[in-house]
Amino acid sequence: MLAFLFVDGWGLSQDPRSPLQALDLPTLQALTGGFSSQLFAWAYRVLDATLGVEGLPQSGTGQTTLLTGTNAARLLGYHQGPHPLRRLQGLLREESLQVWSQARGLEVIHANGYRQEYLERIRTSRRNLLSAFAYAARSAGLELRSLEDPLALAPAFWDAPEKAGERLARLAERHDWVVLENWALDYFAHREPDLLPQRFSELDRFLRGWLEANPSATLLLTSDHGNAEEPWHLQHTRNPVPLIVVGPLAATVPPMSSLTDVAPWVRSVLGK
Template identity: 50%
Template sequence: MLLLFVDGLGLGGALEELFPLLLALKPQPLDATLGVEGLPQSGTGQTALLTGVNTAQFLGRHQGPYPAPSLRPLLKRSLYAWAKEEGLPVLHANGYREEYLKRALDPKRLRLSAFALSAHLAGLPLLPLGHPLALSPLLEDPGAWGKKAARLARDFPLAVLEYWALDLAAHRAPETLPRCFQELGLFMESFLEACGELLLVSDHGNAEEPWHPHHTLNPVPLVSTAPAPPPPRDLTGFLPWLQTIITSKYKKSERNT
């Protein structure tokens, strides 16, 4: 299956106009505030998704964009680490420019998103662009990337793609948001036509309100096009929810073989 993580996508705002496909998939709302005042941020939000820990309460604040050093021990016990311990092949499918990886992996900086950092800490490779298993996070050819993502989703119990273009556009170039939403929608349509099983989640709101460049307090979407248990209430419930889906699907596959 494919876990599509979309950075900076909340429910509300102008989604009916910008991203009708998402609403057609009947997303469930997840609370991204985690009971802490202030606007949710990527470092704590993504780490909460990946670890099940209320990281905003852990730090006493929302923090981002990259996870603080004090969150790294938590990320060593992330979704990726769990999958490896369970013997489940897992793929962090993002492709990266080699010059970016060289800078980002500098031990003095480690300027990686929580998803990329937790994959790295679990011993998974961070793939260069052009690698046979890598997907471009910019989705320049969304139809082709959707078909490739479907192939990867069939080959791995869990393949993860982190799509950060919405959040970046909302902060820096909101006029490009319609194009980003269109590309994401075309990617998802192509994927669903070829595969059919998609999980989608976000860490905080942002792009759904294109009239300002800030994060929002809106809940974030949780989508599953496959059978799933009742949805969790907030970001911290995502990991156990996903573990239940993966374990059930993998054990069923083993029985069928």
């Protein structure tokens, strides 16, 4: 049982101006050794998000890499975002963790709740409006749920973050694996960086709720590229991103150094 909490746009920074250094984030700080840049613990890794390609990392290629294990930026020769285009769509349809899981009969939930008007836009648009995570879910035949669906979770802006974290824990215990895509940090880093402290605090409290629920499931948290850790500008960064694994499967996490390392590990633990 695994929950994949994807947090868009969160890199690591030791700059004293960074929210990671300035804010009180007790849960995140405990899980990462104070956002260390060192690979000091078996449940925490620091991943390169540049994928060996020049330019600033982007969501389309970063997320596709996380979900397939294939270096999507190197495949294209550049970083692409925010929504995967034709070549990345083909890769997700063939190699994403969601499609792989469905082929093996695993029970998977894409837990994001969407506004009804957004779901309608997706249905009628001639171009892809989905993130790589949502595109992979739809490619696997998973339902994209409305916010009113009893199995859906709001991806951000939780009124009670601890209770939302507990809900994800209980959902994960009832399925082979669950995906929740949190886009708030990236969104606010691009548009309203002054509000990032609230978003980081919500994430910290969400994780506290998961931990206090003491679930039998494992939580995997990672990101696709840096952004919110440097709110003094509105661009992505080339900073590494964190990977945190909490729960029974944490002891099985091998050495990792890149976004390409995540999908192979997920396949190894879910394939047993």
